[in-house]
Amino acid sequence: MQAAQYKGYTARRRIVSYGGSFDYDANRLRPAEPLIEPLHGLRARVAQWMGVDPEDIAHVLVAEYPPGAPLGWHRDVPDFQDVAGVSLGSGAVLRFRPYPPVSPRRKDILRAEVEPRSIYLMRGPARWAWQHSVMPLAETRWSITFRTPAGKRPA
Numbered sequence: 001m002q003a004a005q006y007k008g009y010t011a012r013r014r015i016v017s018y019g020g021s022f023d024y025d026a027n028r029l030r031p032a033e034p035l036i037e038p039l040h041g042l043r044a045r046v047a048q049w050m051g052v053d054p055e056d057i058a059h060v061l062v063a064e065y066p067p068g069a070p071l072g073w074h075r076d077v078p079d080f081q082d083v084a085g086v087s088l089g090s091g092a093v094l095r096f097r098p099y100p101p102v103s104p105r106r107k108d109i110l111r112a113e114v115e116p117r118s119i120y121l122m123r124g125p126a127r128w129a130w131q132h133s134v135m136p137l138a139e140t141r142w143s144i145t146f147r148t149p150a151g152k153r154p155a
Helices: 037-050
Strands: 002-006 009-018 021-023 028-030 059-065 071-074 080-089 092-098 110-114 118-122 130-134 141-149
Touching: 037 059, 037 080, 037 118, 037 141, 110 118
Parallel strands: none
Antiparallel strands: 002 009, 009 059, 021 028, 059 141, 071 130, 080 118, 080 141, 092 110, 092 130
């Protein structure tokens, strides 16, 4: 795992990518190592839950969030379609706000509790019409994110 880099900024989380690594300075997806064998079983379970073939999951990101580390407002890059996340370690609050955020108001922000060992899916409007963020945490949390390529729809 290595520190996450975003346009010259070093984030307070560590990551490792499989199947592609997004270069935020160049705004493009670069090649990365293929998915490691120990994650194949989890990918198969997540794919079944998503209603896609395991091979349809083109990218996996493992992220470690130490205590106090936030994840700022963003939408995942458009190179990917559906986004599923498995949350491990500490619970978290996943926040959503409309995209684009035009003079965002607190009443526009929705919150979802993400429990340890839970899974969530961002597809359709949840994926494209909203940004999301994660509040800073009191304890370490790991997230394993599974993404299908852009244009790939479930069967």
